[in-house]
């Protein structure tokens with residue numbers, strides 16, 4: 001897998017560099033345009049191509065975004081609401097750069113309320129929510145995570161990206177962190193939490209809120225005892241999923257990224 005930039009088409013806006021979650025681009029000192037300095041860090045998300053206004057990014061020589069015909073081929077079929085829903089799923093993106101304007105708590109609470117209609121094993125609805133929308137508390141959480149990385153030597157990419165590449169893979173520049181928890185004795189605690197969070201994300205993105213799943217944050221909430229304590233996770237419950245969110249800042253995706261991996265399907 002390799003990302004390529006067509007220098008002839010590129011206008012040097014640097015949007016690709018800004019949104020790359022793996023911080024692998026650097027600016028060429030001569031042209032001022034980006035080049036993939038660490039292509040081996042690429043996770044193939046195609047954010048660079050999805051944001052590029054010039055169609056200058058290709059992937060292993062092929063298209064990194066869906067062409068009009070490609071988009072039609074994927075979405076065509078249902079028409080009406082079915083078509084719209086599929087297009088919405090294709091257009092959902094992970095956002096990591098946000099404005100300073102807070103998302104009103106009412107919008108978040110309404111989205112959570114709608115997850116009461118998400119499916120859950122035995123209709124138990126075991127999921128609870130913890131939300132941190134205080135920037136001082138978020139900074140405290142981040143410093144706990146950085147201390148953990150420094151003392152354990154695990155997940156070193158977190159502090160490397162943060163300190164050397166100005167990229168916060170834990171929560172972007174979000175001012176709102178959302179955690180789900182569920183009791184260990186629930187029938188399907190993790191699956192139920194993942195479904196609820198997925199629906200939560202879709203409802204928010206349909207209202208223009210930018211969201212991103214936060215695997216690092218979720219993992220750290222479980223392994224750093226002070227963080228678990230700070231979050232007030234109820235006894236007998238465990239953090240299952242995490243997400244960060246906000247109103248998107250200068251991060252808009254006009255293109256739909258291509259997906260390199262084709263689905264594995266077995267019909268029996």
Ligand SMILES: Cc1cc2nc3c(=O)[nH]c(=O)nc-3n(C[C@H](O)[C@H](O)[C@H](O)COP(=O)(O)O)c2cc1C
Pocket residue numbers: 021043045092093094095096169170171212213214215216217
């Ligand atoms: C379970 C899970 C954990 C993730 N954890 C992180 C994370 O810690 N930090 C981050 O920046 N993105 C995280 N992501 C976002 C993925 O990188 C992103 O979904 C993927 O690159 C595809 O991009 P897209 O969501 O815009 O289509 C996570 C996604 C999932 C589903």
Ligand code: SF4
Pocket residue numbers: 005009010011012013014015016017033034048051052053054055056057
């Ligand atoms: S987003 Fe496109 S035009 Fe802008 S710097 Fe990157 S490759 Fe060049």
Ligand code: SF4
Pocket residue numbers: 003019020021022023024041042043044045046047048049
């Ligand atoms: S595909 Fe994703 S990880 Fe790879 S260079 Fe583009 S934005 Fe970065």
